[in-house]
Amino acid sequence: AQSVSQHNHHVILSEAASLELGCNYSYGGTVNLFWYVQYPGQHLQLLLKYFSGDPLVKGIKGFEAEFIKSKFSFNLRKPSVQWSDTAEYFCAVKGFSGGYNKLIFGAGTRLAVHP
Amino acid sequence: DVKVTQSSRYLVKRTGEKVFLECVQDMDHENMFWYRQDPGLGLRLIYFSYDVKMKEKGDIPEGYSVSREKKERFSLILESASTNQTSMYLCASSSGLAAIYNEQFFGPGTRLTVL
Numbered sequence: 432a433q434s435v436s437q438h439n440h441h442v443i444l445s446e447a448a449s450l451e452l453g454c455n456y457s458y459g460g461t462v463n464l465f466w467y468v469q470y471p472g473q474h475l476q477l478l479l480k481y482f483s484g485d486p487l488v489k490g491i492k493g494f495e496a497e498f499i500k501s502k503f504s505f506n507l508r509k510p511s512v513q514w515s516d517t518a519e520y521f522c523a524v525k526g527f528s529g530g531y532n533k534l535i536f537g538a539g540t541r542l543a544v545h546p
Numbered sequence: 547d548v549k550v551t552q553s554s555r556y557l558v559k560r561t562g563e564k565v566f567l568e569c570v571q572d573m574d575h576e577n578m579f580w581y582r583q584d585p586g587l588g589l590r591l592i593y594f595s596y597d598v599k600m601k602e603k604g605d606i607p608e609g610y611s612v613s614r615e616k617k618e619r620f621s622l623i624l625e626s627a628s629t630n631q632t633s634m635y636l637c638a639s640s641s642g643l644a645a646i647y648n649e650q651f652f653g654p655g656t657r658l659t660v661l
Binding site for chain 2: 435437440465467473474475476477480521523533534536537538539
């Protein structure tokens with residue numbers, strides 16, 4: 432069965448620090464990959480997505496993620512975080528196999544950025 | 547702007563009650579989903595629907611049922627609520643077209659407490 436693993440459940444950073452959140456998935460075929468973000472009290476919203484092509488994907492608010500097929504990874508990065516990046520981040524994978532294709536979410540990573 | 551709305555933000559029910567959670571989307575999306583979100587577990591798919599009157603079980607369907615009588619509306623039903631169904635419930639929708647349109651759009655969530 433497909434699964435998604437997010438390595439860090441809680442991350443605490445100071446403003447201007449660099450961020451990298453790990454995401455690994457288990458699925459050997461073609462995948463679509465997503466990072467969603469949930470700011471306190473708000474809807475879950477899409478941060479960025481990978482379908483094909485350039486494995487380095489840029490999203491909103493200065494975030495980017497790199498798809499490394501050989502490592503089954505899709506890590507999220509931001510060179511310099513801001514207090515407003517405090518949120519919960521979810522990695523999700525859609526695998527293409529027989530039948531309907533579902534999104535599988537990781538457990539999430541709570542990021543707290545201190546001023 | 548895609549909009550997914552849920553009937554209640556907060557709901558408190560008693561054990562054994564029948565509970566209806568309603569979700570409406572205004573983007574003419576074919577696919578609709580119900581997830582529950584629990585700390586440390588991420589989002590888990592309960593049921594989804596890819597067409598009116600069609601439904602498919604997700605990963606944790608036990609104790610739940612769904613109804614989709616109209617394209618824009620997808621209801622989650624707890625036949626007899628139990629305390630272990632206390633959770634945040636998220637509705638989402640997505641287009642049924644090619645893979646590039648498979649982004650899911652989420653509602654604000656309903657926080658259900660079962661006493």
